[in-house]
Amino acid sequence: MKTKRSVSQARALWAEFRQVRFGVLGLVMLALFVLIVLFQPVLLSKADAANRWRDMTYWLDNPRYALPVWVNWFTGRDYAVSKIIPASSVVDSTSGSLRMQTMEFPYEFKAGRPPSDFMFKVGVTGRVSLAMEIVRPDGRTVTYNKSTTSEGSQILRISVAQNMMDRVFAMASSAEDPAIAASRNPRQIDSIAALFGKAQPGILSTPEVLNGTYTLRLQAALASPTAKIDSAELVIAGGVQGLLGTDGSKRDLWSGLIAGTKWALIIGLLTSFISVAVGVLYGVAAGYFGGWVDSLMNRIFEIFVSIPLLPILIVMSAVFKPSIWIMIIMMCIFFWVGPVKTVRSIALQIKETSYIEAAHGLGASHWRILFRHMVPQLIPYSFASMALAVPGAIVFEASISLIGLGDATVVTWGQILFDAFSSGAVLQGIWWWVIPPGLAMAALGMTFAFIGFAMDTILNPRLKTR
């Protein structure tokens, strides 16, 4: 019978909640965030993006500071898109004792601006000599050779921007005005722009893009019997990549945002749940027992509200260097005071009602009265305060992270913003690094605000306007 009553109460509450449009919108948005967490593996751009966020070697294939791909929709496909191009043809041959492998990687370049890097990536084992030749649409070529010996398998990256500056400079100088060419050196020019530039005077200083097919020809000589090359790829690090671009450490920001969603929800929900549960029980107990218990509990409560939240959390984080879980506990230690005052006064009201007295008269124990009679009546209010406490918890974690005290083993939105702020993204106008994490935080905050405010309107009949 008890459950029946609570079911019908819940139903009545839901019927009212449904009337509040923004409340329903909040629920829909929450469902969306939960879906993002559930489908995280599908949504990440690379499988280990969440675990290896701070492993810089994991992100080497990406361009640095690439814009989001959709920027192209507004700029007329100006930026080259990042691309990984497999070999279009592989020919095996032998020349004497040498085994040879020849591969071709064609890259169709159509964008209005050159990509940010042109990289050859290959796994090599044993003694291998690589001869690379980049053939431009106008027939000019840039060549580069590299020999390597390695015990096990090793990943080799040869990048135009880092390894082939001299060769590109030589190629471009032949087209440039000799006077200008003589005044420059390979370190001063944008070698990628030169590689993708029209062979005409100005290629070194103000290059114009040359569209067409750039082909990378690779000839690998496998000198030792066990030598081999595998998973050879041409990596075009574009000017745009992913839904949200990349940051200064070449990380895909979309993946970071998705990985952060999980932690934002964990931090927000866990903190608000624990602290509201503690606060509600505390308030109910204080109101129910009254007398000296109430006074004592009130004093303890007063001490907690006298401590400014963020400063103490920052100092504790600085001194104790907590993990994310400890940080959640720390936040709970100071967050629980939120609902206490209201709950206590509600509890006092409930206590006055006759049926609590009746339960008392019937010999019900304190705990039974507290948990069977008083706490259930406070559940709707608790839900509302939980919803409204979530954004605070998320912002607090983000604030602590922003100072650089976050748990480095997880990815949170606050930490992404810390990286952005500390590498000067704000003053360099790298908006795609700064806007999305904060926007996500604001959106999640808004989600819970919608839900919480909707419940608040239902629970406070005085605020009703209709």
Add this chain to the structure above:
Amino acid sequence: MYWKYAARRVFYAIVMFVITVAIFSALFNAVAERVLRSQIREQVSAEVTSLGKTLIGQNRSEVLARVRVQRTAELTSMYHLDEPTLSRVFWRTVDSVSFRLGEATIIKSSAGEKDVLTIVGERLPRTIMLFSVAAAIDVVLGVWLGLRKARKAGGFMDKATSIGTMIVFGMPAWWLGMLLIMFFAFTLPIFPSGGIHAAPPPQGIGFFLDLLWHMVLPVFTLVILGFWGRAYITRNIVLGTLQEDFIMSARARGISERRVLFGHTLRTAAPPIVTMSLLAMVGSISGALIFEGIFSWPGMGNLYWQAVQQNDIPVLMGDLTITTGIYILALAVLDLVYGFLDPRVKVGGKA
């Protein structure tokens, strides 16, 4: 009557301050002592080195070693480090409560002093200036909008601005600060990206204008995030008051709508509205931390940031003590103002 109440409230605030400081002292005892011991070591080394320069003789090293041991013991006992833990915590509490906050390890005041109280003290007015200006604008705007919302509760304006309140509810002020810096200092460079003065600061009236110019962005950020919440709470307080029996009663007595709203309603709602507004100011002291860092505003919040980055524990602790002190003081002032505004408290009856 009121003065008795006020005296009691202030005394209570002092007790609270002592208790919180005692908690901090216990909580951060280990790290604070570690820093103190290393500071003592440094000081003794410096003394011994300077003594060594003046000393000549065959037992020079012996004397120096004795002086080292003796001075270390002296200083250790001066800072009560040779006593049991409880007593150490007690003495640290006493020191903190009487604002003897020790010396910074790295950070210095603008005059080059290492005294933590001086360092925090010179930043305090800057923080108060920034946040009180912001809070004042925010409260005026918020209360004005809240009143308008309450008058036409449920109307389009009310609903739209309530949605606005919810939209900014979980938005960190410092993030919005970042965006505005990016827009107004990078894309459209019309405001400085941070700081409190141009270098070098201009003289005379220019000094003041320069200060205002530097305050525009941070104040603007705080206000556009803050006043929504203020408006929403004001609306709810006023709406709650409007539904009180005495408002209906005043209307029935034929009192004009203007007097009902600006007289009875607002006068009754004033204590909670003022409390709420002051609470917002107090809250912003706590929130200032991150915010000042973003705008490089050289206040107390920014000091936390620097202290964390340079791992300057004494400054961190001192800043926390002073922040807490101000926070508790502000809470007390808030109660006093409330008591002043609401006749029911003034008499000292049960509020």
Add this chain to the structure above:
Amino acid sequence: MEKERILEISDLELHYFTHKGVVKAVDAITFDVRRGETLGVVGESGCGKTTMGTALLNMPTPPGRIVGGRILMDGQDILKLSENEIRRRVRWESISMVFQGAMNCLTPVYTIEKQMRETLQQHRQMERQEARERMKNYLNLVGLSDDVLRRYPHELSGGMKQRVVIATALFLEPKVIICDEPTTALDVVVQAQIINLLKDLKEQVGVSFIFITHDLSIEAEVSDRILVMYAGRIVELGTNEQIYGPQGPAHPYTQRLLAATPRLHEEVEALAFIPGTPPDLIDPPPGCRFHPRCSVVMERCAHDDVPLREIEPDHMVACWRCFDE
């Protein structure tokens, strides 16, 4: 003897427009108020008594709205007056009201003097001294001393606050005073004092009272005529004698209500209670609204709307059983 009618209410309808539906809190009510009489209004909680009271001041609480009917005062329909005119000519000038829970009817942050003076100034041009005299007079009339004037409401007891409210309701000398449960929140002794005060005032001042309460024993004490409401409608309207006299009321609901009330001066053996709850006013039952709870229900009660008819002089009833057909 036919007394002058000072308020004539006809077909008054007030609906609350909630998101669950339209609540017909006052549904086509017709009655009048005569000079110098006390008209008692009784009924269970939620039957529309208070709503009707506020409707007479044209002051429905949102989301309520008066959707039909007329309230004639001196031959003029006050529902047709502008808000400004109602404020100047009707509220407190002609009709004042002592609200339910009068302890909350005084603005807590104003002194008694301030709120009384404000009311006075809103309606009368008056010298400060004259106003003060008047306030004192009326406070004395309700048995309070002058120094109440400089007090704040929370410094007064419940009974004192109630007296202040009554003094305020009187001091513009209106034609009608609506008293909505004026004694509910008070303890028994104070209750009796207030009742006696009201009875005295009626003699001295000669105004008409509309006395709203759920307590029939009080009505019996103070009222000349009784109006019984059920679910937003009038079910019976008669003189004190007709309702409380030996012959007893005509309507089954009034009978049950009376049986459920402990009499002030009688020994009570067993209190009857009325089974069931008042109906949902969004979707009231068809026919007579009381029929689901009525013990003498007839077949036609369930589908034929029942009119309010005079069964003897000054005695109106809405019950099929009472009509000779």
